[in-house]
Amino acid sequence: MGSLQQGDLQSGGRNINGRVVSVAGTPPSGGVISDSKHFDGEEEYHVERKPGWKNFLSYVGPGFLVSLAYLDPGNLETDLQAGANHGYELLWVVLIGLIFALIIQSLAANLGVSTGKHLSELCKAEYPTLVRYCLWLLAEVAVIAADIPEVIGTAFALNILFHIPLWVGVLCTGCSTLLLIGLQRYGVRKLELLIATLVFVMAACFFGELSYVKPPAADVMKGMFVPKLRGQGATGDAIALLGALVMPHNLFLHSALVLSRKIPNSVRGINDACRYFLIESGFALFIAFLINVAIISVSGAVCSSDSLAKENADFCQDLTLNSASFLLKNVLGKSSSTVYAIALLASGQSSTITGTYAGQFIMQGFLDLKMRKWLRNLVTRCIAITPSLIVSIIGGSHAAGRLIIIASMILSFELPFALIPLLKFSSTATKMGPHKNSIYIIVISWILGLGIIGINIYYLSTAFVGWIIHNSLPKVGTVLIGIVVFPLMAIYIISVIYLMFRKDKVVTFIEPAKFDNVTQNQMEGGHLSASGRVEMQPVPFREDLADIPLPQ
Numbered sequence: 001m002g003s004l005q006q007g008d009l010q011s012g013g014r015n016i017n018g019r020v021v022s023v024a025g026t027p028p029s030g031g032v033i034s035d036s037k038h039f040d041g042e043e044e045y046h047v048e049r050k051p052g053w054k055n056f057l058s059y060v061g062p063g064f065l066v067s068l069a070y071l072d073p074g075n076l077e078t079d080l081q082a083g084a085n086h087g088y089e090l091l092w093v094v095l096i097g098l099i100f101a102l103i104i105q106s107l108a109a110n111l112g113v114s115t116g117k118h119l120s121e122l123c124k125a126e127y128p129t130l131v132r133y134c135l136w137l138l139a140e141v142a143v144i145a146a147d148i149p150e151v152i153g154t155a156f157a158l159n160i161l162f163h164i165p166l167w168v169g170v171l172c173t174g175c176s177t178l179l180l181i182g183l184q185r186y187g188v189r190k191l192e193l194l195i196a197t198l199v200f201v202m203a204a205c206f207f208g209e210l211s212y213v214k215p216p217a218a219d220v221m222k223g224m225f226v227p228k229l230r231g232q233g234a235t236g237d238a239i240a241l242l243g244a245l246v247m248p249h250n251l252f253l254h255s256a257l258v259l260s261r262k263i264p265n266s267v268r269g270i271n272d273a274c275r276y277f278l279i280e281s282g283f284a285l286f287i288a289f290l291i292n293v294a295i296i297s298v299s300g301a302v303c304s305s306d307s308l309a310k311e312n313a314d315f316c317q318d319l320t321l322n323s324a325s326f327l328l329k330n331v332l333g334k335s336s337s338t339v340y341a342i343a344l345l346a347s348g349q350s351s352t353i354t355g356t357y358a359g360q361f362i363m364q365g366f367l368d369l370k371m372r373k374w375l376r377n378l379v380t381r382c383i384a385i386t387p388s389l390i391v392s393i394i395g396g397s398h399a400a401g402r403l404i405i406i407a408s409m410i411l412s413f414e415l416p417f418a419l420i421p422l423l424k425f426s427s428t429a430t431k432m433g434p435h436k437n438s439i440y441i442i443v444i445s446w447i448l449g450l451g452i453i454g455i456n457i458y459y460l461s462t463a464f465v466g467w468i469i470h471n472s473l474p475k476v477g478t479v480l481i482g483i484v485v486f487p488l489m490a491i492y493i494i495s496v497i498y499l500m501f502r503k504d505k506v507v508t509f510i511e512p513a514k515f516d517n518v519t520q521n522q523m524e525g526g527h528l529s530a531s532g533r534v535e536m537q538p539v540p541f542r543e544d545l546a547d548i549p550l551p552q
Contacts, residue, residue, distance in 0.1 A: 059276040062257035065354060066105060066250055067284035071199055071291060072351035073153025073344065074244040077321050077404040079292055082237050083299025084319040088223030091296055093238045095224050097245035098289045100448045102282055104419060107426045107445065108254040109277040113263055114270055114435040115508055118256035120365025122425050126506045135417055136366035142248045142414040143359045147352065147384035148407040152400045154348035155392065156322040160341035166392040166400060174381045199350060202343030206294040208331040215301035235459050240405045242452060243412030251418045253358040270435055302327050320401030416453050420499040423449055433509040453496060460489060
């Protein structure tokens with residue numbers, strides 16, 4: 001028997017890595033092509049090509065699931081405060097943040113597709129033991145920091161709906177998410193569709209309010225394309241916006257979610273998969289961008305209105321998730337608080353699901369451990385509840401709102417420890433082979449990444465030095481705090497520099513297998529249909545990730 005171009009079938013249609021093996025010109029979703037091939041003058045086999053839109057639909061899912069994290073309570077809080085405090089002046093942060101998010105999310109997807117491993121697994125393979133455990137701890141902290149806004153947002157929603165104390169709502173959040181995960185057995189797709197529908201109901205409400213308040217188009221466009229950081233707290237609010245938009249645990253999540261898809265082990269199949277995931281992520285993030293812009297614009301337009309009632313003006317001075325429902329009264333009237341609370345509840349729960357999966361992949365990749373989803377969620381949620389509970393008891397809704405901003409800033413400071421490995425791995429042939437980033441992508445992604453890292457370090461340094469100068473603590477206490485904090489800042493900067501300049505040593509890329517000899521037994525062993533057509537085996541690339549609740 002002759003040879004197949006671009007690799008044939010082995011071990012039931014898979015190579016040793018479990019990826020679908022493709023024939024020449026095979027489309028990426030495991031379909032078959034329509035061209036006829038002769039094998040050394042023997043029998044002609046016809047292979048059918050699946051339509052392009054069907055191929056694309058088979059990849060839809062990971063990008064939209066990840067994009068829900070860009071509409072979580074942390075985003076809502078930072079958007080609302082950015083609009084109330086600075087009008088439209090921070091819209092450029094949202095634009096740059098989501099452009100950068102699209103770039104790095106597509107890089108994360110490409111990394112998973114091209115290597116067959118997700119980001120945490122590659123970190124485990126590449127870095128020494130101490131560095132690996134430090135990166136794991138930082139990734140876990142990022143998941144917990146991302147869970148804090150979900151906890152507080154859900155507690156705010158329960159407070160609005162049932163008028164229960166905020167701290168009681170915080171305690172209830174642990175049970176609510178476990179209940180949601182338990183309901184997945186009755187239909188994951190239906191549950192996720194319901195959550196997404198509720199989130200987009202809130203988005204529709206803000207779009208409706210946007211058409212009512214009619215913010216000046218010139219001011220909106222100016223805020224979107226003219227960078228400014230004016231006014232007290234503008235830098236902190238901008239960093240919080242970036243932290244809420246570009247979250248480190250999303251990089252681990254997206255690089256793993258794509259592995260649940262059926263991707264042929266060929267250069268063309270991998271390239272097609274990367275392109276489809278880019279299109280899906282771009283569409284999902286564009287919707288998230290419009291929603292974030294609408295929220296900031298509504299908040300800025302209402303809070304800067306000359307006809308604003310005194311009660312609402314007081315809300316704008318201290319705008320939190322708990323008091324933001326008044327922004328929708330023009331559209332929803334008296335029902336605004338109920339609809340807003342339901343959508344806020346859905347936003348928190350949907351984001352919690354993505355955080356649970358991210359934590360699962362992080363633990364599995366770094367430590368080769370896999371916990372049950374309910375146990376993983378319970379551990380993360382219990383840790384996240386502790387600071388939320390303390391703050392809500394002591395400081396109430398105002399302090400809880402500030403805690404969301406602090407959690408978003410923590411995510412921004414955590415970003416380099418997921419971003420730098422991603423940029424380095426996706427730009428090197430040792431990990432990506434011929435699928436590594438082009439020079440243009442490398443330059444753009446590093447410029448944006450270093451810009452965010454530089455802003456973080458600048459803000460961290462100036463904010464702490466300003467606090468040291470103006471605080472009212474006794475000098476002894478100030479000196480002790482400085483002795484502790486300054487070495488930590490130095491360690492942070494040294495760690496970032498280490499990750500940037502450390503040379504990758506481990507080669508993980510494996511060339512797509514090329515099988516030149518297909519024996520008669522292989523061809524008779526189920527690889528040909530009764531009609532004499534070559535059929536691709538639709539098996540997942542990573543069987544250990546095949547139980548991810550996404551359409552297969």
